[in-house]
Amino acid sequence: MNILLAEYAVSHDPALAPEGRAMLDILTSSFLKSGHTVHSPTEGKDFNEEIIRLGKLCDEGLVIAPDHLLARYNKQLEDVTRNIGCNSFSAAICANKKRTGQILLSHGIDVPREVFSGKRIVKQISGCGTVGVRLTEDPAREGEFGQEFIDGEHLSISLVGSRVVGESCLYYTGDTPLLLALNRQDIRFSPDGLVSYHGGKTPVDHPRMKEIYESASKAVMVLGCQGYVGIDIIVNSDRIVIVDVNPRPTTSIVGIAACMEEEIGQIIIDASYGKAPASVHLKGHAKFSSDGTVTYDRS
Secondary structure (H helix, E strand, O other): OEEEEEEOHHHHOOOOHHHHHHHHHHHHHHHHHOOOEEEOOOOOOOHHHHHHHHHOOOOEEEEEOOHHHHHHHHHHHHHHOEEOOOOHHHHHHHHOHHHHHHHHHHOOOOOOOEOOOOOEEEEEOOOOOOOOOEEEOOOOOOOEEEEOOOOOEEEEEEEEEOOOOOOHHHHOOOOOOEEEEEEEEEEEEOOOOEEEEEEEEEOOOOOOHHHHHHHHHHHHHHHOOOEEEEEEEEEOOOOEEEEEEEOOOOOHHHHHHHHEOOOHHHHHHHHHOOOOOOOOOEOOEEEEOOOOOEEEEOO
16 A cells, blocks of 8 residues: 655654654654555655645555644545544644643543642643643743643553544444553653653553553543554552643654564554554563664563
8 A cells, every 4th residue: 555654843843853753764664564655745845735745646644743733734634545543633632731631531530630830840732742841830821831740650651543533334443442562751850840851661561551551541532542642641659640642653653663573554554444453562672762762672
């Protein structure tokens, strides 16, 4: 099949370009190994126009873009070809971090409480990653909101959701999302409170793995996400807290792909047809940096 793989940051967001390049290269390689032909936007050209041009030539498509832009480009993709990532409606919901938290909380899923004063985490309502996130007592700026600071382990869990909306009569299975891996995140706080992400390690074992998966899986189902989804979580002795839902491939994919026997590209395609495997096979461990550099250890 012809696959449109459109990664935004490579030529449109210098701050995120290394991370974007790493994800693009991993997925391109995986699709090619699975026997597909990959088409990607020409760097420097209008991203939206390239999605339209290439999408008309392709059987399937996947967009990777900052959360506040993802829904727009996914909708454009859906107008010209079949989207094997998250549907545009769910991507739009997830882009609003405040609204996402309200929805999850209404379904009994633990999220950080919104707070308006004191030392707290301040972030953009429609932000991407840790950009602009800080621990502060200062007032939130326009387009931002505050959340309680939660001390605990910084983890993420990578899942692949099967078809939820669109062609549901053909491919909907009702299966819970496929677990790829639990990942440890390297999150750092600077002296002035700025939060930064430096990569992580995968896979990791955890005594509360079953609870973590159940909470993350419920979040994916409640929000209607499909395709690759990365969920940021903080875990301590009292709580398992969903911090962020990323309805797209995340940096952890480069570490997971280094350890996984299966091809992640084919898994994403198969899941969109309701044919995701029951599990995947991981060997060894991988450390990955925020720019996508991977160190693999077979032990």
